[in-house]
Amino acid sequence: MSKNNNHPNETIYKPGSQVIVDMLLEQGVEVMFGYLGGVVLPLFDKLYDAPIKFVIPRHEQGGCHMADAYARATGKTGVVIATSGPGATNLTTGLATAMMDSVPLVAITGQVRTSLIGNDAFQEADTTGITRPITKHNVIVKDPNTLAQTIREAFHIAGNGRPGPVLIDIPVDMQLAECPIPPKTEIELPGFKVKSRGHGRQIAAAVAAINDSKKPVLYVGGGCIISGASEALRAVAQKANIPVTTTLMATGAYDQSRPESLDMLGMHGSAYANYAVQYADVLISVGARFDDRVTGKLDTFAPSAKIIHIDLDPANIGKNVHVDIPVVGDAREVLEEMIDGLEHRPRKEWFEQIAAWKSKHPFMYDKKTDVIKPQYVIEEVCRQTHGDAIITTGVGQHQMWAAQFYKYSKPRQFITSGGLGTMGFGLPSAIGAQVAFPDRTVIDIDGDSSFNMTLTELSTAAMYNLPVKVAILNNGFMGMVRQWQELFYHGRYSQSSLKNPNFADVAEALGCVGITVKKKKDVPGAVEKMLAETRPCVVDFHVDPTENVWPMVPAGKSLHEMDGLDIFEMA
Amino acid sequence: MKHILSALVLNRPGVLAHVAGMFAARAFNIDSLAVGRTDDPTLSRMTIVILGDDKVVEQVRKQLMKIVEVVKVQDFVGQDVVARDLMLLSVACTPEKRPEILALIEMFNGKVVDIGAKFVMVEVAGPESKVEAFIESCRPYGIKSIVRTGTVAMARQPRTKSEE
Numbered sequence: 001m002s003k004n005n006n007h008p009n010e011t012i013y014k015p016g017s018q019v020i021v022d023m024l025l026e027q028g029v030e031v032m033f034g035y036l037g038g039v040v041l042p043l044f045d046k047l048y049d050a051p052i053k054f055v056i057p058r059h060e061q062g063g064c065h066m067a068d069a070y071a072r073a074t075g076k077t078g079v080v081i082a083t084s085g086p087g088a089t090n091l092t093t094g095l096a097t098a099m100m101d102s103v104p105l106v107a108i109t110g111q112v113r114t115s116l117i118g119n120d121a122f123q124e125a126d127t128t129g130i131t132r133p134i135t136k137h138n139v140i141v142k143d144p145n146t147l148a149q150t151i152r153e154a155f156h157i158a159g160n161g162r163p164g165p166v167l168i169d170i171p172v173d174m175q176l177a178e179c180p181i182p183p184k185t186e187i188e189l190p191g192f193k194v195k196s197r198g199h200g201r202q203i204a205a206a207v208a209a210i211n212d213s214k215k216p217v218l219y220v221g222g223g224c225i226i227s228g229a230s231e232a233l234r235a236v237a238q239k240a241n242i243p244v245t246t247t248l249m250a251t252g253a254y255d256q257s258r259p260e261s262l263d264m265l266g267m268h269g270s271a272y273a274n275y276a277v278q279y280a281d282v283l284i285s286v287g288a289r290f291d292d293r294v295t296g297k298l299d300t301f302a303p304s305a306k307i308i309h310i311d312l313d314p315a316n317i318g319k320n321v322h323v324d325i326p327v328v329g330d331a332r333e334v335l336e337e338m339i340d341g342l343e344h345r346p347r348k349e350w351f352e353q354i355a356a357w358k359s360k361h362p363f364m365y366d367k368k369t370d371v372i373k374p375q376y377v378i379e380e381v382c383r384q385t386h387g388d389a390i391i392t393t394g395v396g397q398h399q400m401w402a403a404q405f406y407k408y409s410k411p412r413q414f415i416t417s418g419g420l421g422t423m424g425f426g427l428p429s430a431i432g433a434q435v436a437f438p439d440r441t442v443i444d445i446d447g448d449s450s451f452n453m454t455l456t457e458l459s460t461a462a463m464y465n466l467p468v469k470v471a472i473l474n475n476g477f478m479g480m481v482r483q484w485q486e487l488f489y490h491g492r493y494s495q496s497s498l499k500n501p502n503f504a505d506v507a508e509a510l511g512c513v514g515i516t517v518k519k520k521k522d523v524p525g526a527v528e529k530m531l532a533e534t535r536p537c538v539v540d541f542h543v544d545p546t547e548n549v550w551p552m553v554p555a556g557k558s559l560h561e562m563d564g565l566d567i568f569e570m571a
Numbered sequence: 572m573k574h575i576l577s578a579l580v581l582n583r584p585g586v587l588a589h590v591a592g593m594f595a596a597r598a599f600n601i602d603s604l605a606v607g608r609t610d611d612p613t614l615s616r617m618t619i620v621i622l623g624d625d626k627v628v629e630q631v632r633k634q635l636m637k638i639v640e641v642v643k644v645q646d647f648v649g650q651d652v653v654a655r656d657l658m659l660l661s662v663a664c665t666p667e668k669r670p671e672i673l674a675l676i677e678m679f680n681g682k683v684v685d686i687g688a689k690f691v692m693v694e695v696a697g698p699e700s701k702v703e704a705f706i707e708s709c710r711p712y713g714i715k716s717i718v719r720t721g722t723v724a725m726a727r728q729p730r731t732k733s734e735e
Contacts, residue, residue: 132589133596137639140585157639191581191642315633318626 011182016147017042017175020108021050023151026184029079031055031070031435033063037083038123039110042175055435055464058456060087062428064094065454068103069432072415073390075228077104077159078432084110085123088169089130093422095165096134100419101249102226104163106154107135113173114142127169136164144177156187161194162313163226196312198329198337205325206284206308207341213282215350216242217305219265219294222249222418223287223312223331225411230254232335233286240342243354245273247288248399249418252408257387262354263363266294267553268400271361274551274559276354280305287311287331290320291419300558310334361565363404365547372520374398374473374543378405378445380527381471389441390415390433394426394450397479400549402445424453430468431461441469441531448474448500455506461536462511469530470538472503475545483548487563507538515539573602574628575647575654575724578617581640582608589638590617599623599631603656603721614642618723647724654724656702657694659684663713664691672712679705690715 014022020043024032031053036044047054057063060082067078078098082091088109098105112121128138137157141147147170154166210216224233230253237244237260244254245262254261265273277283283305288294290309295301298320309316309323310331317326327334365375378401381389387407392415393399399416408414415433417425430444444451451472461468475482481496504514513535517526523541530539550564580586587606594601602620609616621631628646635644647654664672666688676683676693679701685692695705699722706717 128585129588132585132592189639192639313637315630315637319630 009183011180013178013180015042015046015175016144016170016177016179017046019148019179019181020151020170020175021046021052022181023148024052024079025050027077027152027155032079032081033057033066033070033432034081034108035060035063035083035087037087037110039084039112039172040081040175042172043081043108043110043170053435055431055460057428057460059454060090061093061424062431062454062457062460064091064105064107065097065422065425065428066432066435067105068094068098069392069415069429070436071098071103071105072101072429073412073433073436075226075412077106077155079106079108081108082110083123084112084127085125087123088125088127092131092134095131095167097417097420097422097425098165099134099136101417102163102222103165104159105165106158107165107167109167109169110175111140111169111171114171115173117171127167131167134165135167138167138169140169140171141174142171144174144179147174147179148181152184153187153189157189157192161192162223194312195328196330196333198310198327198334202325202327203334203337204341206310206327207338209282209306209308209325210240210242210284210338211341211343211345213306213345214347215280216240216282216284216347217262217276217280218242218244219247219277219283219285219288220244220250220253221247221286221288224250224253227287227312227330227332228411229287229332229335230411232332232339235339236335236342239339239344241345241347241351242284243276243351245269245276247291247294247418248403248416250288251403251414251416252411255409256407257409264403265559266291267296267555268404268549268551270363270404271551271562271565272354272357274553274562275357277302277305278558278560279353282306282308284308285310286335289316292320295320296553296557296559296561361551369544370520371544372517372523372541374475374541374547375401375405376520377471377473377523377527377541377543378402380523381443381445382406384524384527384531385441385443389413389443390430390437392416392426392429392433392442392444394444394446394453395421395423396447396450396481397475397483397547397549398445398447398450398473400480401473404549406445423450426450427454427461427468427470428457430470431457431466434461434466434468435464438466443469443471445471445473447479448472448476448503449478449498451503452498452500455503456510458507458510458512458536458538466536467534468536469533470507470536471527471530472538472540473543474500474503474540475543475547476500477545480549486548487552487554503538503540507536512536512538516542518542572622572624574621574623575652575722576619576621576628576632576635577645577647577724578619578635578641579609579643580615580617581642582613582615583640586615586640587617589640590635593634593638594631597630597634599627605721605723607723618721620722645726647726651727652724653727654698654722655696656699656722657696657720658702658705659692659694659718660706660709661690661692661715661717662709663689663715665689668712675708679708681705
């Protein structure tokens, strides 16, 4: 066999580092995130000439979140690179975040040369061992003959079925060895088969149950965004006349301006969504996994509903609740197959009941006060961006308010760490989304504590002239923790308050624009300035430190047992 | 309830760690786990005995299927299976006690594989209950050491009409 012959049906040989780059290009990778180190130098040498945009974060965790958000914003597979040892261990939070939220990601880590593995070599860590539970799949390449195909398989596994992160650990000697590139063929993995089409009889049973229902609710999860099911969802909801509630992960999967939208459900969901679920006679779950933050007390969740569960991952079905009609399949494909059989039902009483709940218990806050309410800042951001920005968040109170008070209409518009709840996700994910969409407005609605965790990435935004906006809802606390301490720990605020730096000064020092807002009347002007800014811009809003997220289903309570509804009525 | 799962997995490094790690991470109880190559050198067979109700075992089966290196998983519950444990047991045995102990071994279809002035090492294979019973029978003499494989199992082929 001749070497370096480009005939497509013949195996060609190249150094492993070049094979990696070739495989990335073959997969259509345009952007990568990552950080250098000793054992990835051969790879970075080849990347020097590659037509791939590269973004260097200030910390590997940031790079992993950037690649994750790039994937969430575009639907493509994100790619992150790190060196061995500490580089790889720094990826772990990012990998776990992507794993919990089913984000397609390929992580490439360098490893010490194969002859040193297991010898406690410099910057050696058992990367595949450490990341096994937080990746969909991982593999270490110890044979040059398998390198190319391993990379192809990694992309195949990451992006197909229920997506997730796949890590490839590549020892430095594999990057230097001559490695074959076999011709590209259909990938056949005996242990990885995806059935995306739902079972016809199950779909028919689901359709019949929906047609017979008087009080149905569509409970929609992140799977609808992943599978691109928004159109099909709209068609189903409108044809069959069914109200729709979305989980945090599905924010934007259904246009919130539609009358049948019930907004978010769950612990901090809307009263009307939670009531609707509790009174439903048929609950149609699409691409959601009955997370404890959604269901509250399981025994009394949707107590009178027949449950239809549509999910691509069979392991999600029956894991937390008893399911009456399981449908294993892709959310979009199953919904599309259901449309024809569904019949329109007026459901007048049901919609009247929902309208009554909506008018009695909307998301509310005190609009008359002189202090800056965090919800007001978000409403102002929403108003000035016409609900069209990409919003990212950290984790905590600000995240819940960003879900409650910004009104989303499109999928992939809201990027948040739902499953793992990773504080510090907001800024790097805004950078990742901005890299994907340089011309769109990307705003990290953040909390001061979350922002503190990864604010070093402001340097990255400045270096690449990425005009990300950061709106810090600064209450000087780990707000959600403070709220729980207030409600459940007798107001003993153990270690939950912070002495923050002057964030505007920090922003300026790191090459960004910094603005501080302490007065309510300055909010609209500051938002306007932030949106007009072409450089990365941080606006530090000093908001009411005592504000809580309402309504709230206390942990272990049923969905309808919400606290904070009376506070709404007083306001 | 006890379930025997039989998993066909790729014969690759790290697969056992992946499977065992998943069990630990999801708080599933493994009673025993036996691994060995199959006739196809690229595949291994894992026989996993777990304790749990049907819902738990169903979740175990689904979680196993999600592991990329796991090709196939069967739950033998309700099936006619042959399940066997293999054990090596060393029991204290003076020459005077030999006839008695050898008779016991005979009774359990065991095999003497090593013998000394003060002990005898026995190989016993069979259903778990038989292996357990042999242990109990040896206890009065003084058990020195036990090594067990854990259960391996195979479903019996459904019989055709003519065989019946």
